[in-house]
Amino acid sequence: MICVLEDSKFIAGNAVHVRVNEDGCKRVAASIVAEIDAHGKRYETWDSHELHPQTKDTSTLDWIFFIDLLNFSFWSKTDVEDTGSHPERFAIEYHGKRYTGYWSLCAAVNRMLERGIPITDPKFYADVERCPNGLIAEMFSSATSESVPMLKERIQVLREGGRVLVEKYDGSYANLLKQCSHSAQRLLTLLLRDFPNFNDTSVYRDRNCYILKRAQILVAETWACFGGKDWGRFDDIDTVTMFADYRVPQILWQLECLDYSEEFEGRLRNHEQIAHGDVMEVEMRGCSIWAVECIRKWMPKYALNAIEIDFYLWDLAKEWQSIAFRPDNSRAHQQIPCIEVRSIYY
Ligand SMILES: Nc1nc2c(c(CN[C@H]3C=C[C@H](O)[C@@H]3O)cn2[C@@H]2O[C@H](COP(=O)(O)O)[C@@H](O)[C@H]2O)c(=O)[nH]1
Numbered sequence: 001m002i003c004v005l006e007d008s009k010f011i012a013g014n015a016v017h018v019r020v021n022e023d024g025c026k027r028v029a030a031s032i033v034a035e036i037d038a039h040g041k042r043y044e045t046w047d048s049h050e051l052h053p054q055t056k057d058t059s060t061l062d063w064i065f066f067i068d069l070l071n072f073s074f075w076s077k078t079d080v081e082d083t084g085s086h087p088e089r090f091a092i093e094y095h096g097k098r099y100t101g102y103w104s105l106c107a108a109v110n111r112m113l114e115r116g117i118p119i120t121d122p123k124f125y126a127d128v129e130r131c132p133n134g135l136i137a138e139m140f141s142s143a144t145s146e147s148v149p150m151l152k153e154r155i156q157v158l159r160e161g162g163r164v165l166v167e168k169y170d171g172s173y174a175n176l177l178k179q180c181s182h183s184a185q186r187l188l189t190l191l192l193r194d195f196p197n198f199n200d201t202s203v204y205r206d207r208n209c210y211i212l213k214r215a216q217i218l219v220a221e222t223w224a225c226f227g228g229k230d231w232g233r234f235d236d237i238d239t240v241t242m243f244a245d246y247r248v249p250q251i252l253w254q255l256e257c258l259d260y261s262e263e264f265e266g267r268l269r270n271h272e273q274i275a276h277g278d279v280m281e282v283e284m285r286g287c288s289i290w291a292v293e294c295i296r297k298w299m300p301k302y303a304l305n306a307i308e309i310d311f312y313l314w315d316l317a318k319e320w321q322s323i324a325f326r327p328d329n330s331r332a333h334q335q336i337p338c339i340e341v342r343s344i345y346y
Pocket of ligand 1: 245247
């Protein structure tokens with residue numbers, strides 16, 4: 001039985017280097033409530049992002065699956081200040097604009113589709129003859145001197161994802177969804193059973209803990225893209241947790257929802273590359289999931305689920321990154337580097 005929530009509660013209850021700050025979570029809950037009072041719900045804006053597909057059909061499903069196979073590790077060793085716009089950090093040029101981070105992935109995929117290459121069709125990217133490694137490398141051809149991180153691993157993950165969809169689900173994500181009876185937990189179970197690359201777990205104090213960042217964001221983007229209906233209908237969507245990436249923990253610390261030990265904060269500020277599975281990394285990821293659950297419980301006025309809070313925090317983190325808050329006396333304006341872990345899981 002998969003239970004990310006129970007595992008994150010276990011991690012948060014035993015963590016030494018990361019602490020969930022209830023007062024900070026309460027303050028953030030109040031600020032999200034104020035934001036919704038003023039501007040309405042944010043997650044309903046999935047379509048508003050210019051690089052997200054506007055059509056709502058099975059090709060959109062295959063776009064989302066393709067993206068969430070590759071949705072990991074875009075942080076840059078070149079852009080040390082993490083401005084997102086360092087002139088030499090890996091970037092994809094598309095329609096005259098440069099995209100970095102997660103958006104570079106979306107731009108790279110859309111650029112291929114516009115060239116008439118069916119890159120998101122599982123039958124295509126599973127086929128080494130029709131879709132050789134060089135074509136995938138070409139998809140990620142950078143506008144700068146830095147190339148996409150982990151290209152070799154991205155190709156391996158793509159081949160596995162495409163092969164399993166072809167062999168078990170007749171070459172489409174839609175057929176996988178059809179076997180889930182509108183259950184997010186059923187989808188997570190099938191993803192873990194059939195696609196090893198989604199198996200994002202870590203051992204913490206001898207317990208195997210599920211984190212499942214890319215598997216859960218796949219559910220969430222499917223749900224958000226289709227507005228919770230049709231292909232996006234999941235009757236248990238509220239059981240999906242926040243997705244433990246490297247961007248949301250950063251803003252959770254800035255918003256004082258997470259507190260770090262001096263040792264962990266020092267490792268982050270020294271830009272130490274940390275191994276996936278390091279105890280402090282697992283504590284950061286588990287406590288981030290638990291912090292969002294704490295924010296949720298302080299919002300009786302709006303029954304937001306963890307996905308909606310996550311999307312709000314991620315979009316806010318990207319806004320703050322773009323205006324590069326300079327350090328001032330409040331922690332909210334201090335930058336803290338994202339954790340530097342190279343992993344196919346986030
Ligand atoms: N927890 C969480 N992690 C998310 C996202 C998204 C994209 N979400 C968009 C879609 C709908 C929403 O409204 C957002 O606009 C990407 N990531 C992760 O971040 C990292 C990339 O960061 P950077 O290098 O700075 O771009 C990488 O691990 C990637 O997997 C999210 O929403 N939540």
